[in-house]
Amino acid sequence: MPVVNMPNPKTVPSCSKPQVHNGWIRKSDLDAWLDRHLPVPTQVISNEEYVPIPQTGRQRLLExxxxxxxERQAGYLGMDRRRFLRTSCGMALAFAAMNSVFGHFFRLEAAELSDPAAVAENKARFFIFDVQTHHVAMPNQAPHADQDFLKAVVGMRDMARKMNPALKEHGARIEDAYLENYIKEIFLDSDTDMVALSALPGTSEETDVLTPEVIYKSRTWINELTSSPRVISHGYFSPDLGQQNLEYMHAQTEKLKIDAWKGYSGVARAKGKQGWRLDDEKLAYPALEYSRKKGIKNICVHKGLPFPGELKxxxxxxxxxxxxxxxxxxxxVYHSGFKGLEDAFPAAEDGFRKTSYxxxxxxxCSWQKTNPQVSNIYMEMGSTFAMMVSSSPLLAAYVLGMIIDAFGPDHVLWGTDSIWWGSPQWQIEAFRRLEMPDQLMKRFGWTPLTDDVKRRIFGLNAxxxxxxxxxxKRNPMPGDYIEKLRRMYKQSGALAPSNTQYGWVPA
Incomplete structure (x- = not known):
């Protein structure tokens, strides 16, 4: 299908032409220049840890x-395009366009393009439990936090402005990843009911950007703000440290009353090590035995989406x-073990004719099919679903179908990896509307993505x-939550200014 370059819709751009840096342009700058603030992503972006696949012809056509x-629909409704694309009807129009470009993957009624009431009427209500969310600590909570990690967070937020129209209006700041904005984007800007606040990787406890202690405070504060259970918390474990890890786990268990462990098997804290394996009887099994002894049943491990370094x-x-x-x-299994879009995309583009691997x-999934007696592995979709559904809905449906077929619909967990990418609402809307294509059901014998299946994945499984x-009962966030949160923060003793100066200076 021939694709032409999309013309700049503005006669007099309000933003200057974006600068090119070593062959790269910030996606948010390009969108601002073109006034192209879309409800759904139309290009895979990089968080500076990997080179994304180029924008495809279909994605350009989708734009x-x-x-x-x-433009037409906004004129019909008497509003400008930017305002229209921020409405529920604008979101519906984006999925209608995806159906037009990629094929029919998303459930949609024509009335939703112009009538917000129709959108609300067709919106199934689910209990949504996001098991993978993050924020970063305030400077006084983590005075020695890894600055490179924080810069990467700002980079991700800046590039994520492609995925969320709400992020387009201002440049990314590290403050956007603090608890105050986390509450806004998760609990006010999305339909999320409950979350797991998950630990982040780091090479030492001292330089962590989100320590288990901060997670515990955030959980306590949010649950107190709403006077209801809205957050559970993860502790951090790193079996490569041996006895030191067991002592760290014990301290977290006794002081923080954590709900689960989170580990990053490709991030080692012990000197001379590059990673660790969960099936290592000498290193990992003592940690698992300790967790069993303390009654902490859930072991969360980042798998897939590898960081730089050895893939194994x-x-x-x-x-x-x-x-x-x-x-x-x-x-x-966080990210469902998805290695990456670049490795998976060719199979989907070919319609899985040459390979379905x-x-x-x-x-x-193949292992699980041959070991159906094992019933304690759960597949989590954070970032994986977002990357796939925005690039190839067929790939998203295929991977979901394969996981559901192998593990069952009661062993798939909803996660979004937010706050890195802004509010998770567009991901929620995509999964709410996604349907299993007939071609996959006929070929592989899979069943439809019914509301019952989605209800389990969205929250009942977690x-x-x-x-x-x-x-x-889960109460809404109070209107004065910022004032109350700041009062809690002051009462915690973190009163002194950090004197941190964000931004850049000449080398």
Missing amino acids: QEIVANA WWSPMDVTGAAMDFPDLNFL IPWVSDI ARVYRVDPEA
Whole structure:
């Protein structure tokens, strides 16, 4: 299908032409120059840790469809295009455009393009439990935080402005990743009911940008603000440290009353090590035995989406041995072991005719199919779903179908990796509307993505795993939450200014 470059819709740009840096342009700067603030992403962006695949012809066509159709629809409704694209009807139009470009993947009624009431009427209500969210600590909470990590966070937020129209209006700042904005984007700007606040990787406890102690405080403050259970918290474990790790786990268990452990098998804290395996009987098993002894059943491990370095540490296959040896613990495979879009995209573009193999996800799914007696492995979709559904809805549906077929619909968990990418609302809307294509159901014998299946994935599965009541009353965030949060922060003793100066100076 021939694709032409999308013309600049503005006759007099309000922003200067974006600068090129070593062949790269900030996506947010380009969007601002072109006034191209779209409700759904139309290009894979980089967080500066990897080189993204180029924008595809279909994605360029999608941009054109959304812009042209939004211009017409906005005029019909008597508003400008930017305002229209921020409405629920604008979001619906974006998914209509995706159906036009990629094929019919998203449930949609024509009335939703012009009537907000129709959008609300067709919006199924789900209990949404996001098991992968993050923020970073305030400077006084983590005075020695890894500055390179914080700069990477700002970079991710800046580039994520492509995915969220709400992020377009101002440049990314590290303050956007603090608790105050985390509350806004998770609990006010999305339909999320409950979250797990998850630990972040770091090479030492001292330089962590989000320590378990800060997670504990955030959990306590948010639950106090709403007078209801809205947050559970993760502790951090790093088995490569041996006895030191066990002591650290014990301190967290006794002081912080954590709900689960989070580990990054490709990030070693012990000197001379590059990573660790969950099936290592000498290093990891003592940590798992300690967790069993303390009644902490959930072990969350980042698998797939590898950081720079050796790939072997990020493969999910070491989870299988640990799951068999510790059947009373739950193993939550974060990112579902998805190796990366670049490895998976060619198969989807070919319609899975040459191969249906998706690196690492297919491996663990095949293992599960041959070991159906193992029932304590759960697949989490954070970032993986967002990357796939915005690039190839067919790939997203295929990977979801493969995981559901192997593990069952009651062993898939909803996660978004927010706050890095802004509010998770567009991801929620994408999954709410996504349908399993007939071609995949006929070829592989899969079943539809019914509301019942989505209800389990969105939240009921996580509620069971974390032993929380999905029917419990959860109060909304109060209107004066910022004032109350700041009061809590002051009462915690973190009063002194950090004197941190954000920004750049000449070298």
